[in-house]
Amino acid sequence: MRDVLNQLEAWLAEGRQIAVATLVQVHKSAPRQPGAVMAVSDRGEVVGSVSGGCVESALYEEATAVLGGAPPRLLTYGIADDQAFEVGLTCGGTIRVFVERADWAPDLLPRLAEAIRAERPAALVTVTAGPCLGAKLLVTAEESHGTTGSPDLDQALIAEARAMLTMGRTGDRQFGAAGEARGAEVSAFIESFSPPPRMFVFGAIDFASAVVRIGKFLGYKVILCDARPVFATRARFPEADEVVVRWPHEFLEEAEVGPRDAICVLTHDSKFDVPVLLAALKTPAAYIGAMGSRATHERRYRELLEAGASPEELKRISSPIGLDIGGRTPEETAVSIAAEIIALRYGRPGGRLADRPGPIHLDQAPVT
Structure with a gap:
């Protein structure tokens, strides 16, 4: 997210609609790590990358569909079995990418940008599977913004985000629908933005x-x-x-x-x-x-x-x-x-x- 932040802010200032594809899981070899972002504007402009070029063309089509009204979706890409250059990771890994329309950005992105530039730790939480798919929270040590619609789940997500923020970690976590850290009814991607070392x-x-x-x-x-x-x-x-x-x-x-x-x-x-x-x-x-x-x-x-x-x-x-x-x-x-x-x-x-x-x-x- 850091490397596309300035462009996302510029698009928001222009009133652009934005779709964001976020790399949320990596298995085996892949060029980039969880948290990498590719964004597409409603003018067809592209910024960022999640795989170094392997799946960006396919993701562009998915992002365009989301901008057109399709729901957010969690996509899996892996190496092709027969044709090494068809959509897939030719380096041999498997990645999962969450594609969403960034309706959360006008409220949460300026707060995230402010925290990053002030070197205040912040975590961005995205529900990638479950009944509140696409819900977003921005969590700092002092406050949180956004909601899943479930106070119990919000509380569980906020607690886990703060724990991961303390360790400077980014990754997937699973929760029960009511917030219990089990059951895998809800999956959330938590991205930590710690100050640079x-x-x-x-x-x-x-x-x-x-x-x-x-x-x-x-x-x-x-x-x-x-x-x-x-x-x-x-x-x-x-x-x-x-x-x-x-x-x-x-x-x-x-x-x-x-x-x-x-x-x-x-x-x-x-x-x-x-x-x-x-x-x-x-x-x-x-x-x-x-x-x-x-x-x-x-x-x-x-x-x-x-x-x-x-x-x-x-x-x-x-x-x-x-x-x-x-x-x-x-x-x-x-x-x-x-x-x-x-x-x-x-x-x-x-x-x-x-x-x-x-x-x-x-x-x-x-x-x-």
Whole structure:
């Protein structure tokens, strides 16, 4: 939804009628994950994608039918048995897509857009099967908007949406018609819109500029920090969301670091590295990486032990930082670091896909 939000708002401002196709389930391999959206206006304009091109033509016809008055529907697409290029997923997966007329958008979309831009967590709930098919709720920690028409079901959906929002998860849930979390009489797709994870980059060096750029490309809110004001400038790091001139460890000790965040220490200077890495180990960050040669890493490892870190704690630090792809330039090194962060997120070893059997994608990717 995020990637089509601006266009949906523009269509609403023009008074356009809109149909929305939302990817709600993925089984095996598929190019996109639940929450991906394709929207069609009553002028035939299209924005977004749910499968990278495999089923968009068929979905366009379904969206046009919904705009013409057909009811919302939950559709399943999978690989074709006989003809690989007929409607289906040629990559071998199966997806389920909910197609609806977005009559809810004038009321709920501006509230959702406001929450996303203010980085306030919000969840969009869509009933995809059951007697209240197509019902929509927008849920935040403080309030909710919309209804299924059943107060008991509303209460159950709101509670589940808030629980999923806390974990930053998106997915299907089943409920009894009266709201019991069983029976599968009602299916609902709950999409969490959590604030973007943050990437903390310490060290205003040339490699940091490339890491900042790739962090932004991956969807992180990127904060660059260095104690040296002559190097930590907005002119040198225009892509960073924030440029902070402070001693790194002092800044990190006060920063709010979450379990989806990444910390990249690029200074390879002990007077900076050791204090900031000790501070990093006290956070729940998903990734902590430190740049430096193997000799630098061994020296830094001993200094961290002497400063009170345990060998078990130090296992959290990826050093030397990045995957072994032979990168030398700042850009190549940034790709190596980004690849390691992605591999760690998905629990993958980071080797060549060509050398590994089994599915390319997990059945369910984590939400970030």
